[in-house]
Amino acid sequence: MAKDFSTREDNYAQWYNDLVLKAGLAENSAVRGCMVIKPYGYSIWEKMQGALDTMFKDSGHVNAYFPLFIPKSFFSKEASHVEGFAKECAVVTHYRLKNAPDGSGIVVDEDAKLEEELIIRPTSETIIWDTYRNWIQSYRDLPILVNQWANVVRWEMRTRLFLRTAEFLWQEGHTAHATEKEAIDEAMMILDIYADFAEKWMALPVLKGKKSPNERFAGAVDTYCIEALMQDGKALQVGTSHFLGQNFAKAFDVKFLSRKNELEYVWATSWGVSTRLMGALIMAHSDDHGLVIPPRLAPIQVVIVPIYKKTEELAAISQRALAIKESLTKRGISVRYDDRDTFKPGWKFTEYEFKGVPVRMAIGPRDMENNTVEVARRDTLEKEIYSITDIENKIGHLLEQIQNNLFQKALSFRESNTFVVNTWDEFVAQLDGEGGFILAHWDGTPETEQAIKEETRATIRTIPFDAPAEKGKCVYSGKSSAHRVVFARAY
RNA sequence: CGGGAUGUAGCGCAGCCCGGUUAGCGCGCCACGUUCGGGACGUGGAGGCCGUGAGUUCAAAUCUCACCAUCCCGACCA
Structure with missing residues (x-):
């Protein structure tokens, strides 16, 4: 099958790495531990973002944006938080470069030293709670239900594409509440959203539960998590939702006047999922033929490949293919018609298989004669001849079937493991x-x-x-x- | 940050021990032709500061030292 590509049994870590690189999802960059997310990988991330963002907004949250830099002093205000993150922070100490006096290149201008160093955010609780102090005076200002899509930096010792990179993309929700119960309910509700997203969109079954004290987020009272099992028998934490109690409110002096006219500290949550979800998606479903992407997250759900000998044949096939594409598009299915004459059908088959496109359609002279298409599904690699009558609904159902099958497969894998x-x-x-x-x-x-x-x-x-x-x-x-x-x- | 390995064309590698013309091979790339229902074939062609920097030498991909990067295995983490 695919050349130069490891199998899972052969070397699982290598298989994963090959998949990410060769399917064009991401690659290592010139910067240690930081990846370039390539267009195909990024388009999957955008699909994830889109679905999650809608779920957050439907449950009353709004998006905002806070600075990339956090003054160093903010960090030390919550004791366990600083302890948890201090060892992996990137620090900005200067704000200017200059030409080296000896002409050897550019050097840091020592005269441009910052009064107070800035930390590149590893997470934003501190800067956000410092801001919330100004936003909250009364119980009427609560709750605050804010989410931010951002990048963060954690100076990790050892990095792996998507699973652990020094810089990663994520969303972080930061909410403020008048009561403990409301905050806990919020953290639990978000965990349900995460689990729902994992299962319905990623086709990834997850366990919902609470972290032990050792595994708890630095600064949290309780950490709730969703946890998935990968094909090599190792676990992956795919999302966390933290009940922060009043820890950050106390650290940043965020109080409000209650209905009883009493000054109280605000209750908090924070929650996040990251580009690590990409790693989970890849490892959960893919096989030795390449990526397998669940239809609901696939940038291309259906690819149509024409098969022809002479250019005269192509015109008729294209007409048929474009008509099918249009009817599928109208049904909300994303379709690519690949009529490039620079690649052969066999090459295209392997290529789309490797990239995990859920459904492939081939249309050749035989199909033109019989009013059929050959339909191949990525999850089972089965091929079947479909009549083109009502094709958009048949394909629509097939995509749903593939989505369900992937979930069931992952679920039975987890159960048997x-x-x-x-x-x-x-x-x-x-x-x-x-x-x-x-x-x-x-x-x-x-x-x-x-x-x-x-x-x-x-x-x-x-x-x-x-x-x-x-x-x-x-x-x-x-x-x-x-x-x-x-x-x-x-x- | 500790242990191990690897840096030679876009990718995968050989050459290095034992220094010596023009650094090879496969895939990919470009042109033309034949092909096209599961990664086609022929002919011709392009592409390299041998990871970076110092050193040894008449001569370095090859020997020495330092640095950098990547991968694997640990400790840390989403």
């Missing part, structure tokens, strides 16, 4: 074998979680909301536990 484990030996054996989600008892202490992590590299991915009550003994300490949690090795 979720294991109930009761002893430490089983626990270790499972991790060293096929991996997957491991349901095990945990005594609830950070010490045990830390010890397990050090010995096995596995972490508690989530404490599922729907975990049934079940008395048991911690796999590590043997102490009692009320329910199972989800362990896995993670990206």
Whole structure:
């Protein structure tokens, strides 16, 4: 099949990397740890943005934009927040360059040193809560339901395209509320939106739950998350929603007068998903033939390839193809008609397969005679001859079917890779074998979680909301536990 | 930041140990012709500061040192 392309079994990490590069999604840039997102990759991200943005707005949120730079002093106001991010911050110290006196090039002008260094945002809680102080005086100013689409920078040690880059794109929601309950409800509602998006758009089944204290966001009271399982048996955190309590309100002195005329601190949430979703999408569905993109996120949902020997044939085929394209477009399906004569049909087949286009149509002389098209679906690689009557509805249904099939496939993969484990030996054996989600008892202490992590590299991915009550003994300490949690090795 | 590996044409690699004409090969690219229902073939052609910088030498892709970058495995994280 595709040349120069690793298989999953062969080398999973290499397979992923090849896929991203060769399908034209992204590539490494001249800047360490930062990627160039190429047009095809970016168009998938735009689809994700579009769907999420609509969901946020439908639930009452509005978009705004805050600065890329944050004064250093803001960072130290929330103690655990600074501790969590200090080690990975890019810092701006000067604002001017000059020619080197010895003519060796451009150097930093030491006279242009900033009074106070600026941090390039790793996340925007601090600058936003500093701003909210001015926006909030009364309970009537609440809630504030703001989202921002932005880039952030975290100086990561080791980067991987989409999964972990020094600069990444994301959205971060920052809301302010009058009561604790309202803030928790908000954080939970957003988690539902994320889960809905993952399952309905990305065809990616996710577990919803709470993070253990060790895995909690720096500065949060509680972190809720959605967690997915990748094909190599490793977990990927795809989205988080944090209940921040009054931590940031206290740090930035954001108070409001309640109905009872009492001065109270504001309750907060923050939540985000990033271009890491691209990594999740790629790893969840793709195969050894290349990318597989769920129809609802595919920039091109249907590609039509003409097959002809002589140019005279092409005119008639094109007429047919363009008519089909128009009827599909009217039904809201995005179609590309690829009549380039510079590539052969076989080449195009492989190319679109590699790029994960959900449906491919071929129209040749036989089809012209029989009023048919050959339809190939990317998810199963099956081919079928369709009559062109009512083609737009048939293709519409097929796209829905593919979307559902991808979700079901991912779901059954997750189910068959979720294991109930009761002893430490089983626990270790499972991790060293096929991996997957491991349901095990945990005594609830950070010490045990830390010890397990050090010995096995596995972490508690989530404490599922729907975990049934079940008395048991911690796999590590043997102490009692009320329910199972989800362990896995993670990206 | 620790361990390992790799930087030679757009991509994948050979050459390096053992220094010596014009640095090769496959794919891709360009032109023309034959092809076109699963990555076609022929003929001709273009394309290289051998990662960067110092050094050793009459002579460096090749030897030495430093630096930079990338990938893999850890620690950190969305």
